[in-house]
Amino acid sequence: MKFFNRLLIDFAYYLQNSVAYQQKRRFFYNLLENDEYKYKKYFDICMIILIFSSVSILIYEVKKDVHDYLNIFNSYVISFIFLIEYLLRLWVASSVSKVIINQDEYSDLLGREFDLWFVTKKILKEKFEYILSPKAIIDLLAIMPFFHELRLLRIFILFRVFKLFRYAKSFQTFSSVLATKKFEFVTLGMFASIVIFVSSVLIYVMEANDPNSPIKTLYEAFYWSIVTISTVGYGDVVAVSKEGQFVAVVVILAGIAVLAFTTSLFVSAFTEKLDDIKESKTIQDISKNKRVYLICGYENIAKEVAKKLLLAKFHVVVIDDSLQRVEDAKKDGLTALNYNPGSIESYAKLNIDMSVQVKAILCLREDDVANVYTALTVRSINTDVFIMSLLMNSKNRNKLIYSGVNEILYDKEFVGLVAREYVGQPVAFEAIHTLRSETSAIHMEEIAITERILAKYPTVEKLENIKYRIVLLGVHKKSSSKFFFNPSDDTELETGDFLLVIGNYMFIREFNKHLSHKGEV
Amino acid sequence: MKKAAALIFGYNEYGIEIAKNVKYKYENVTVFSLSDMGFSIENKDDYDIEKFDVSDDWEHLKSEYEMQDSIIFCALRDEAENIFLTISLRSAFQESMIIALANNNEDANKLRMAGASKVIPIVETTAGIITDMLKKPIITEVLHGILYENSNLEIEQITVHNVEYFGEKFPADIEWHKEYNVIILLVIHEDMSSEFIYSSKTKHHYIKKGDIFVAVGYENDLKKFKKLVGDER
CATH class of the missing domain: 3.30.70.1450 (Regulator of K+ conductance, C-terminal domain)
Incomplete structure (x- = not known):
């Protein structure tokens, strides 16, 4: 046993240190789970096409004969692809070698024997956590049509549609928003279940023995309850006795409450999460940009600079800790986030590679303290990114230099230089100014x-x-x-x-x- | 004897920067302050400091300075006071060049209405320079060198007096850069309208006496060229 344990541990270390193995694992993880990975979207599109073609074949074959090749494609090829995908997801969901190594180190530290049974339990627990997750269950059900000889299992093709939740970001947003109201939805479900159960039993008791009533079985009573409570009211099954009609009135009123409660839950869930959704969408858009100008602070000069850069079709992102100024930036058509430019966390949230994606950081607060703080924050994250900063008081020039600013912009100096040229060569100055103006x-x-x-x-x-x-x-x-x-x-x-x-x-x-x-x- | 001077109203960082930069052109530079508190001893040699009041009648200026040849800068930080000052100075000195600083374009319009000959909108000017630095860094660096710094390369406005020198030639037909080592960018006509050297209008315009060329070149080449066209101010 000890020999087997040693062999297992050595193999785990081998896998952990194997560059080729780790590269492959990382590749599949990125392809399946990492939204930032550039090839993931192509994989997702392929899977979406497979899902739709599978469902299309199912619909087509209801009324018409489908060629055997298509059936084989639908039942075997697609199922096989989904099976491979399922197994890959199961593989990358947790690292077996890591669990073994951690346990070995833990045992070493405490001077205990390596407990294979404990490790196996831990590995199985982690894998089962994945297997029992809703998304993995849907994945598994989508493979079921593989056993297409069992006619019932063909209907599992429809489960493939649910796989879309994996590949379309908006579906994920939708489910994550609804998940925030989990407790309320459970409460609503309980309430609706009780109403349906009570009304089904009541209507069954009141109507089942009435020869004129269409409600003869508990199933029909249940069907009537659902149709009534949802306020659909087809009219194919109706209560005919006085008692049954009274139950109907109560169920209709309860139905209105259920419907109102459901609607308000959806609305409030989305209203509360709207800002977060917008923010994550904005960040997603920013992270896609190859070259952006990041303006920290949106005051008078920043407004003009942003306007001119936008006109020149550059990507501009504004971050400011004042909500009012961020709103102003948004009104001016800019991408703006209410983040503190002096906080490292703000740049981490932006999810951009500063060296590659940021053309320049513009510290344009009309406050030297804020600009020094922002410049130092940025410099502490990245030593290469180009930083420009406004200087409001000439006494603070050295402080900006020490904080790592590459280009200092002192408006008083600019005014002095303009005045200098104007008193010297007014006509030439005006001419050059005209040449440089955007309207020329x-x-x-x-x-x-x-x-x-x-x-x-x-x-x-x-x-x-x-x-x-x-x-x-x-x-x-x-x-x-x-x-x-x-x-x-x-x-x-x-x-x-x-x-x-x-x-x-x-x-x-x-x-x-x-x-x-x-x-x- | 009265003297020409640069009169800067506003003892603040803008006023001081202007004073430093116009010193090369005006021997007499005076910065006027609204209060007599906190005068710095820095740059005392560059400019004089005097106290003033916006409701002054400016008689002492008339008696001390040749106002027609002087230049006035209105650089008070309070916009309302700056506009009042500009109106006040314009009413006293109709012929003087008054340059006023404005916080933004809105104030710039008011200052123009108040009689400023030229307005420098601080926000727009600064933003323009920043954007140029980002959009066209090399052009900005080169122009900055030509316009503002003491590089050998200069930009000059050259008035044509010796029109015979060119004969009946169109500006676009002369290879200025080869013949004189200067580049003519613009021709400014009598009505002060400026035209690019290769514009259609300039291509059909004979060089006339009084035309102004905006030329870029090295100091010595420009001097020689000025001599040739008879502009020897």
Whole structure:
């Protein structure tokens, strides 16, 4: 026995340390259970298609003969796929090797013998917890049509529809919302059951012996109760005796109460959870974005910045600890969350990879203390993300630098510089301002030199910008990170360089097309 | 003798930044404060500080400064006071250049109505610079260097006096960047309307005396070019 135990423990350690095994397990876990995994949606779509094709075949064969291939497909192929899925889910639901290792370590620590029986019980308990979960039961029932010779089991194909709950997120949201009112629904169920039971028995007692009454059996009495209590009232089975009609009146009144209670339960469950649902939907949308600007604090300058970024079709997310400001951001058409920008938890909730998905964090509270705190919080999570921050009081500049801000934005300095240029070159300043304004047809653009552009246009001379009525102000060289004004015709271009061009936006677009065009020069 | 000066109303961080930045152009820079409390001794050499009241009649300014050549900045933090100050100064000095700071576009309109020649809306200006930094970082860096910093590259407005030099040529037909190592961006006509160098209108416009070119280039090249077109102010 000891030898067997040792063998089992060694095997558990082997599995736990095996990269290939763990990779496969992680892959299947992601595919089956991880909503963030990019390939899961394709798997879910395939399963949904299988479910619908299975149900379609079932409906079709009610009135018409179905080809044997389709029957085999429905009964065996789909069932087999579902069986594989079921077994994979059972596998990834809990780790057997982990339980064995934990128990071995525990026994080692306390100097006890490894208890195989205890471990087996623990493993079975964990597996059965999964097997007996509602979703796993539905999965199992969906495999039943495999035994299609048993005619009754064919109806289990319909259980495959319930599997949709697994694959469609909205169904999961629906059930999770209703789950919050579990106690109320149980109470309602108890009340409705009692009313149905009492009314069925009462109507049976009152009507069963009346020769004119259609209610002859307890089943008919039960059917009548359900139809009446649900306020449907088909009229095919009705009470005819005075006593029976009195029971009907009481049941109808009780039915109204049941119906009202049910409706209000649904409504209140959704009303209470609406904000949470919206928030989780917002977070889901944010986490899908590849490059977002995260604005921390939504005050005057932030409003203008967000408006301009939105106009330029960038993804902007606002977080602010003031509910009022978050509401303002939402009214302005932004994605906004009532999170504290100074809390690490806020960024964890956002569920985004800051290094990859965030273009820049903009600390735009008009309060240096809040901006320093936000910048430090962000820096403590991620050392690379680009942080810009407003500075309200020049005395706090060093504090922002120490908190890890990459670019400090001091509005007083901007005003000073604008004034400087305006007193020096008012006409030129106005002209440049006009060029930079969004309403002007003349744009200033940066055109990145790609390998494709470089293959056809290795030097400035080849660009033909004047033909496109474009002014080439200069080239920003990647290699030296320097700007070269008015480059000579023989200036060689490199991948990663930027052309700084000025011209009518339509001509710039044409020029860009001309540069990126695949054909020969 | 009266002197031209930069008169900055508002002893606050905006006023001080303006004072620092206009010092290169005006020998006399005075910052006016509403209160005589808490004057900092920093930058005492850059500007003078005087106390004022918004209900002043400005007679002392008239007697001390050449107001037509002076520039006035209204930079009070209280918007209502700033508008009142602008109206008050405009009524006293019809010909002066008055630049006013506004918190936002709404206040900017009121300041224009109050007589400001130019309004700098703080929020919009700051937001514009931030957005430019994010959208077009390289352009912003280059323009910032050209416009605001002491780089060799400069932007100049050059008035054409020596029109004969160009003969009967259209601006778009001249290879400015090759011939003079300057790039002409805009042509500003007599009516002060500006046109892009390659716009259809400029393509059919003969260079005339009084036209202003907005040119970018190195300091020496611009000087030479100015000499050629007869703008030797």
